[in-house]
Every structure is written in structure tokens, then in C-alpha cells.
Amino acid sequence: MNAPIPHTACHLNDLPLANSFASLPPAHYTALMPTPLPAPYLVCASASAAALIGLDSSCINDAAFIETFTGNRIPDGSKPLAAVYSGHQFGVWAGQLGDGRAILLGDVPAPAIIPSGRLELQLKGAGLTPYSRMGDGRAVLRSSIREFLCSEAMAALGIPTTRALCVTGSDQIVLREQRETAAVATRMAQSFVRFGSFEHWFYNEKHDELKTLADYVIAQFYPQFQAAENPYKALLTEVTLRTAQMIAHWQAVGFMHGVMNTDNMSILGLTLDYGPFGFMEAFNATHICNHTDQQGRYSYARQPQIGEWNCYALGQTLLPLIGDVDETQNALRIYKPAYAEKFAELMRAKLGLQTQQPDDGKLFDALFAVLQGSHADFTLFFRRLGELRIGQPASREALRDLFIDRAAFDNWALQYELRLQLENSDDDARKLAMHAVNPKYVLRNYLAQIAIEKAQNKDFSEVAKLLQVLEKPFDEQPENEKYAALPPDWANDLEVSCSS
Numbered sequence: 001m002n003a004p005i006p007h008t009a010c011h012l013n014d015l016p017l018a019n020s021f022a023s024l025p026p027a028h029y030t031a032l033m034p035t036p037l038p039a040p041y042l043v044c045a046s047a048s049a050a051a052l053i054g055l056d057s058s059c060i061n062d063a064a065f066i067e068t069f070t071g072n073r074i075p076d077g078s079k080p081l082a083a084v085y086s087g088h089q090f091g092v093w094a095g096q097l098g099d100g101r102a103i104l105l106g107d108v109p110a111p112a113i114i115p116s117g118r119l120e121l122q123l124k125g126a127g128l129t130p131y132s133r134m135g136d137g138r139a140v141l142r143s144s145i146r147e148f149l150c151s152e153a154m155a156a157l158g159i160p161t162t163r164a165l166c167v168t169g170s171d172q173i174v175l176r177e178q179r180e181t182a183a184v185a186t187r188m189a190q191s192f193v194r195f196g197s198f199e200h201w202f203y204n205e206k207h208d209e210l211k212t213l214a215d216y217v218i219a220q221f222y223p224q225f226q227a228a229e230n231p232y233k234a235l236l237t238e239v240t241l242r243t244a245q246m247i248a249h250w251q252a253v254g255f256m257h258g259v260m261n262t263d264n265m266s267i268l269g270l271t272l273d274y275g276p277f278g279f280m281e282a283f284n285a286t287h288i289c290n291h292t293d294q295q296g297r298y299s300y301a302r303q304p305q306i307g308e309w310n311c312y313a314l315g316q317t318l319l320p321l322i323g324d325v326d327e328t329q330n331a332l333r334i335y336k337p338a339y340a341e342k343f344a345e346l347m348r349a350k351l352g353l354q355t356q357q358p359d360d361g362k363l364f365d366a367l368f369a370v371l372q373g374s375h376a377d378f379t380l381f382f383r384r385l386g387e388l389r390i391g392q393p394a395s396r397e398a399l400r401d402l403f404i405d406r407a408a409f410d411n412w413a414l415q416y417e418l419r420l421q422l423e424n425s426d427d428d429a430r431k432l433a434m435h436a437v438n439p440k441y442v443l444r445n446y447l448a449q450i451a452i453e454k455a456q457n458k459d460f461s462e463v464a465k466l467l468q469v470l471e472k473p474f475d476e477q478p479e480n481e482k483y484a485a486l487p488p489d490w491a492n493d494l495e496v497s498c499s500s
Helices: 007-014 047-052 063-067 141-156 195-203 207-221 233-254 300-322 325-332 335-350 360-374 380-383 393-400 406-423 426-437 443-455 461-470 480-482 490-491
Strands: 027-029 039-046 081-083 086-089 092-096 102-109 118-124 164-177 177-188
Touching: 039 047, 039 063, 039 141, 039 461, 047 141, 047 164, 047 360, 086 195, 092 195, 141 164, 141 177, 141 443, 141 461, 195 207, 195 300, 207 233, 207 300, 233 300, 233 325, 233 335, 300 335, 300 443, 335 360, 335 426, 360 406, 380 393, 380 426, 380 480, 393 406, 443 490, 461 480
Parallel strands: none
Antiparallel strands: 027 081, 039 164, 081 102, 086 092, 102 118, 118 177, 164 177
């Protein structure tokens, strides 16, 4: 594997920028420049994300870095553009959408990234585009910090996701529900092509453009399918598989996306577009993390079903290329077993189980019923479960404290211990394995809110601290114990919506 290409703070123009997406016909995008922001400043940056493209952390505070990733300074080789796409929003066809506040600068080498070896750099909040509709093309500090922190937190959890390089801010006022200040988040991904990118051409009955986009995606990101008997069926199968596995990861860690519209679904199976997301706290399978979603379409329990619905929406668009309804449906049938297999695998790991048994599903279902009955904290439960020692009731006490119905928990714990005894589980080895997959630290909404409120007063220290904690979610970090605590009562009043 080649070593990352080194860059320095003084030579951002040496970033070997290209833009493979710009090789598509002009109908797929609009070429345009970002709209500058006055007097930008650095809010936060991820050294680990920077390292993916060979940028040393010494670059981060350089003026050229800040100007570049605000959109005020365009690096050599960049071909800035905004992509067009369409989509289903909350299950309803919304027609043409597109990058209404995001501008793609281009792509740069990232040798550690498979399969393409390159990462696209996209500025979110960089100004008006032809796809802004009624919007102003800007992002606010609040939402930009949330996206930055969650992107990096998800990466540290091992969940497929876009990355966040940095957030820059400005004192320019942006009007939302109230007056806020503008910000730009720099996102990174192998590609930002979405399910909705394909829907755009299908519903406009432009099959030549549809084929051009599919051929581009296959050539750039799935070259192994070029020799397949039906490359488009192979593409749909792989995207369906990746989507199912991604959502299994979400469910296992208690992550709720909040806006699973088809225009927010990645063709690479990445978690894309962090808006009104949330991590499960007091467990409630029907919890809705998005205040805008009054019908509960994107509740925690429905995410697997919606993932499948979205894959079928993608399958519909690829049908003209696949050429056969049965073949298209065969590609989509992989979703349910792929999700079930991945989720069961992740649950066994979370419970410290070394073997697969016929009654595993019943054990899992019984656990979620007990969690639901007492609204036990999701993250704390799985972390504390690693402390349980077989035949030692005292080791359960911290767990029991999470439950209102302790008798129900005791009954489940007895079944769990019997399951552990069946495979001669070793307490110490199991604890080590469980702590490696059950995070102690997740991005709870109240933690993000505290960091945001400080940042709105130009104190970015809590954003940096929270990033530091979330980059090591499985470590004990005794000095940061407060970040793993139950949320305070005031956190119950926090709401996030599509404007978040």
C-alpha cells in the first residue's frame, strides 16, 4: 500500500485535486463557485480525518486551511460543482432536489480508503446553488457541529459513514427559527452519489443519463462488476447488502438517523447526511428522534423496514438497466437475510456469546422486551452487562439499577447466565470482548447541546473535548467518566428537527 502523500499548511494548492464526478455530462451537475463568508475562523477539525488525505495536523490552524475549507479560496485543480438528484421524502415523491447548500471541491488521494483510493471533499453550507429551492444555501453553527461530531463518532464506532474534516464559522447571520451564525462543514466520502441520484433520471425518463451514472458508479467504485453477466444487477445486490448491514450496525448501537429519505441514502452504504439524528437513551423501540417526523416513519424500530423500502425504490430505478423484473427482485431479496444475519452477529458480540444457538433470537427478543418495559438506558446497559460474572448476583446490581421492573430483568439475566454456562464462558475474557464492542461513550444529544452553546459564545473547547472522548468510545477514560453518565432531566426537553 502506498504511503499517504504529504502536504503542509503552506502548500494546500499542492493537494492533488481532481474531480471524477465532473467527468459526467453537465446535466448531472452545475459548475459554480462557493460563496465566500466574511472573516472565517476555525471551530473544530479532526486530525484523524485529515490524515486520511495526507494532511498533517499542523495544517489545521493555518489561514490557508481555514480559507480553503470555508470556500473562500479554491485550490488548484478543483472543479467546484453542485450535483442534481431527486428523491422520496417521508415516503412521498419530492421531485428534483440536489445539492442545495453543498459544493463538491473535488477528490484527493486517500490510499487507505478502499475501493477507490480517493476521497471527495464537499463543503456543506457554501452558499446558494441552483438546487437551493427556498433555502439560503447556508448551514448554521449548531447543525455543523452536530454533523462533525457524529460523523467522527460513528467512524470510531466502526460504522460505515462519511467523515468530517472540519467546521469553520463566521459571524454572518443566518435566519432559521431564530438568528444564528453561518458555518461550513467539510465532509469527506468516496462518493456522495445517492439513491436519489438514480431516481432523478428514472422519473424524468432519461435512461441514457441513468445508464451513464450507473456506469460511472460501477467503474469508479465497483469495478469488479464490469465483467459480471449483469453489472447493474450486481450493483443493486451489493448496494442492498451494504445498506442492510449498515442499518444492522445502527440498530446494534442504538443510532437513529431521523431522515431516511432516498436522497439521504448512499450508493456506497455509508451513513450520510446527519441532521436530526440521535442515540437511544431510555430504550423505546418507537422512539422518534426527529421532531418533524410526526408520523414516526423513521422511528428506531422502523429503520430496518425503511432501509428495505429505500432499496426497492433504488431497484425500481435500475429496472430499465437490469432488464428483468424477476432479476431485480432477486437482487433485492438479499436485504432481509443480510440484515438478520448481521444484526444477530452484532448482538452475539454485544452479549459476549461465542457460539450461535437456535434460541438466540428468543434471547434477543426477550432482552429488548425487558429494556422496553423499564426504558433502561441502551448504552449503559450493554456496557454494564460486561461486568456480570456468572453465579455472582452482586455483579448484577449496577445493571439492576437501570430497571424499574427488576424481577423481569432478573428473569432475563438468569436465562442469559444459563446461555453463558452452555458455552463455558470465561468472565474475564467475555468482559474484554464485550467492552471492545459496547461503547461507553456515544454522542448523547445533551452533550452535543452543551458543546454547541459554548461554541455559540466562541468557546470551542468543549467541541474539541467531546471529539477527543468520542474518538475512543470503547476505552474506560476514567478522567472523562461524566461523559458516560445518564442524561440530566433537562435533556428530556431537547428536540431536533430537519433544521438541525
